[in-house]
Amino acid sequence: MAGTKRNNGNFWPLAHKFLGSYLPNVRNLSQNTIDAYKQSLKDFIDYLEKQKGIKRKNIPIEAFNRNTVQEYMAYLNTQRKLAPKTCGLRLTAIKSFLKYCSDEDLLFEARFHEVYSINGMKSVKKPVKYLPENAMSTLLKMPKNGTDKERRNRMLLIFLYDTAVRVQELTNMELRDLHLNRTSPFITVRNGKGNKLRNIPLMAKTVNHLKHYIAEFHPGRTPDSNRPLFYSTRDNLPHKLTTDAIRIILSKYVDMARELCPDIPEKVGCHTIRKTRAMDLYRNGIPLPFIMELLGHESEATTKTFYAFATVDMLHDAIAKSNPEIANDKPQWKKQEILSRLYSFD
Template identity: 35%
Template sequence: MHSFFRFVQTEEPSGLFHFQKVIAIPTKKAVKPLVEHLTPGAMKILLEQPERSCQKGRRDLTLMSVMYDTGARVQELIDIKVSDVILENPAVIVLTGKGNKTRRVPLLKNTVSLLERYITENRLDKQWKNDYPLFTNNMKNKLTKEGIAYIIVKYVESARRSSTLVPSKVKPHMFRHSKAMHLLQAGVNLIYIRDFLGHVDIKTTEIYARTDTETKRKAIENIYPDLIDSNLPDWNRDQALLSWLSELK
């Protein structure tokens, strides 16, 4: 509304006084939601769920590993083509994000191994399959957002049978948030995390720094001396106090 009336006041100066009153209305303050993410332990448990002895399980493991390792948005993951996967050293995946902007994201060695086996098993290493989607459903069509959400929910339910570390609701975008938080906790500079995630503005990336209270606590402990003495005398040995307490009966 503010933007609209800023525009209107330049087009219709006669109503400037009334438009200014609208613009002066303060913006409603709302509580900013915390960034939902998984701990490293919870992510490890979740990635252990797919059955590696069957082809679909291997696909799901590779898909979730790539989604976490690259911090890809769900649509970016869906749009990955075989030609976007470069496994020669240094291994990277080319992601196409918002505004059709591309970025090259490095891959860790375990994810590279999964991708090599997945591409070979599904015979995607042929030149004429370069434009094929990397991940497909049972009909060999490109996966949908709903399809990826279904895969994650399935393994969340499986993980929760043996552990409470994994929350009951895990959305696909939480993989991206989790990667960003884990990079931050590992000491990676926000500038690198911004480029890794494909953010245009560093302010978008700063939400992870505001959320990560554990990193803040460790930083404060490293910088400031411990001035507060937590050692307290044992009141059981204070005879004067014990005598006073006994008189209260």
């Protein structure tokens, strides 16, 4: 194959420069985003090797053609049963890599343009899952004050709900990110998604809880300390809680709360708490642009799509208030039933 030798020699150097230099230094993307791109490219190379018989040390430019990438997308969807969103992330990574390659080497130009025109998979919009008010209240009451670990975990749940931060943002939170003595107290998220910085206001009750927590768990520390806000102690040193540790903590109290409140679903993650906080604000009339800022969404369209389905419950509540004599009757439909009818052709 003409030109194969040069092509094979260029692929891996370009891939390493793309991940190791271009994405972090030129695009200034977060490590999480870079890791996602890396995993996507690795997955595609694995596909080429296992499904197409192409040795990874001899990746030709021709492997990045429209038909192969489309077959890869179909493979992810039909064989591996990955969600459309995940398939879309894989495709985005391939397109971004090919765009970089085309800028560095004209041999990639044609491949980039033919792959760039591939459309991503359409996904079905699902209703946002969030906890009812009584369920969230029950969950926050589960950690008791008997031990220092329980007090830490109670503060963690309160903080997670009030700020609606992502779990990775929670693990990265440091003392210097708290501004509790301001007229309007707030926290600063320094390492948000895409390395974005944002400020999040705090409720007065949360500020009070935090001051007591800091007095116990960070005695004598200055406000500008880079000490992790939530930590475990090993070898007499504080180590920030990992995302897995936080998920385990949350799961423990979710299981406890479910015994008192059956409305709590089986699967409740940190993102559920984030959605619940945002939904509570939305239902209380907070404008979407403010919720967008709180969540760290770049596009208002993302927030609108995220919470569009909330209007089903809100509409029912409004009708119930305006027609009490009708609303008091036992409903003849179930929530899932009406959603199925509203969002299908059946």
